Amino acid sequence: MKLAVTAPERLAVRTVPVPDPGDLISRLPHPTALAWIRHGEGIAGWGEAARIPVPGGADRFAAAAALLRELFAAADVDDPVDVPGTGPVAFGSFGFDPESPDSTLIVPRRILGRRDGTAWLTTIGDDAEPLTVPTPPHAPAGLRWQDGALPEDAWRQAVAAAVGRIRDGHLGKVVLARDLTARADAPIDARVLLRRLADRFPGCYAFSCDGLVGATPELLIRRTGDDIESLVLAGTTARGTDPADDRARAARLFNSPKDREEHRYAADMVRDALAPLCADLTVPDEPELLTLPNLTHLASPVHGRLTADRSVLDVVAALHPTPAVCGTPTDTAMDLIRELEGMDRGRYSGPVGWVDARGDGEWGIALRCAQIDGPSARLFAGCGIVADSDPDAELAEARTKFGPMQYALHG
Numbered sequence: 560m561k562l563a564v565t566a567p568e569r570l571a572v573r574t575v576p577v578p579d580p581g582d583l584i585s586r587l588p589h590p591t592a593l594a595w596i597r598h599g600e601g602i603a604g605w606g607e608a609a610r611i612p613v614p615g616g617a618d619r620f621a622a623a624a625a626l627l628r629e630l631f632a633a634a635d636v637d638d639p640v641d642v643p644g645t646g647p648v649a650f651g652s653f654g655f656d657p658e659s660p661d662s663t664l665i666v667p668r669r670i671l672g673r674r675d676g677t678a679w680l681t682t683i684g685d686d687a688e689p690l691t692v693p694t695p696p697h698a699p700a701g702l703r704w705q706d707g708a709l710p711e712d713a714w715r716q717a718v719a720a721a722v723g724r725i726r727d728g729h730l731g732k733v734v735l736a737r738d739l740t741a742r743a744d745a746p747i748d749a750r751v752l753l754r755r756l757a758d759r760f761p762g763c764y765a766f767s768c769d770g771l772v773g774a775t776p777e778l779l780i781r782r783t784g785d786d787i788e789s790l791v792l793a794g795t796t797a798r799g800t801d802p803a804d805d806r807a808r809a810a811r812l813f814n815s816p817k818d819r820e821e822h823r824y825a826a827d828m829v830r831d832a833l834a835p836l837c838a839d840l841t842v843p844d845e846p847e848l849l850t851l852p853n854l855t856h857l858a859s860p861v862h863g864r865l866t867a868d869r870s871v872l873d874v875v876a877a878l879h880p881t882p883a884v885c886g887t888p889t890d891t892a893m894d895l896i897r898e899l900e901g902m903d904r905g906r907y908s909g910p911v912g913w914v915d916a917r918g919d920g921e922w923g924i925a926l927r928c929a930q931i932d933g934p935s936a937r938l939f940a941g942c943g944i945v946a947d948s949d950p951d952a953e954l955a956e957a958r959t960k961f962g963p964m965q966y967a968l969h970g
């Protein structure tokens with residue numbers, strides 16, 4: 560696959576150290592924000608120095624990595640700060656399904672970053688060229704909600720059908736998702752959603768890229784030099800109504816054979832995908848609990864050291880789609896998702912994040928998110944289904960997973 564890029568032939572890139580910029584989200588001047596922020600650290604971008612539409616295909620990550628390598632190698636870079644995220648950076652979000660055409664990389668004109676006490680501003684392109692005038696953010700108003708592809712009952716039946724296929728031995732696990740749509744009175748401003756998500760879910764990665772906005776707890780891969788990290792999530796319970804109930808639910812999740820099975824598929828696949836690329840790969844034998852404001856997940860933190868020079872996008876290519884969002888075996892699960900969900904997921908549950916010219920970067924799985932298109936938002940939530948899954952319980956779990964974006968829209 561050969562990609563086309565809308566960009567000047569040679570990017571001029573200058574990074575300078577800046578005093579602590581404070582809250583990154585409030586520095587975003589435009590509704591079409593680019594962001595990747597957790598606990599107040601990360602990068603925020605605006606303007607477009609380059610936009611790269613990436614067609615569908617199993618090789619979309621490799622094609623994107625190759626084009627960025629070329630674009631960044633040709634850039635004229637002045638970067639005295641020289642830490643991951645400085646110099647030229649592309650934000651990106653990829654379609655979940657290789658048959659979905661919907662993936663994009665964007666190199667912003669400005670990137671404001673903060674990490675471990677260092678802050679920087681990167682300017683890409685002509686410094687003197689004016690950016691559009693900043694606009695104040697406006698919260699969405701007059702929201703009207705509608706079911707997406709499958710109303711609740713139909714989705715429950717899809718889950719029951721998936722359980723049947725699993726019990727018949729066709730596959731071990733599949734993740735089924737559903738969508739909801741909301742329409743506001745005016746175009747939705749990503750900055751308002753980011754603000755609310757970052758405030759309520761500070762431990763998640765608040766992201767915004769080309770209309771895909773959310774706060775995901777799941778780190779697909781972070782590459783910092785040779786080091787790679789991932790946080791595998793699968794297996795979920797809602798938080799309790801009081802501390803005793805919360806502890807009881809967490810204990811039930813931790814000891815649930817059904818959730819352990821759901822988790823094991825995901826952790827095993829990540830280990831198998833990373834093992835050929837890594838030395839010193841550690842995947843815990845047993846998951847731990849990750850507690851979020853609305854949910855508790857089973858979580859496996861994974862670490863390794865790359866044995867060859869691979870961009871973070873090369874590692875994304877090896878990992879996506881994990882059984883946290885697809886299933887096992889992958890191809891059978893992908894076919895069942897196409898058959899039962901009745902929709903194209905677009906970029907929901909695809910990789911979202913950023914990559915720099917060193918090949919460093921952070922990519923999450925786009926969960927707890929919505930695709931914003933003018934005044935419309937399409938929200939997504941999915942659940943891992945195994946032989947012992949109960950359709951009613953999965954529907955309740957999906958409702959809880961819609962919660963963060965419903966909150967982001969309504970406040």
Ligand SMILES: C=C(O[C@H]1C=CC=C(C(=O)O)[C@@H]1O)C(=O)O
Binds near residue numbers: 777793884927941
């Ligand atoms: C597919 C989603 O969550 C995944 C990540 C964590 C836990 C999951 C679960 O327990 O089903 C899912 O695998 C979603 O939030 O839409």
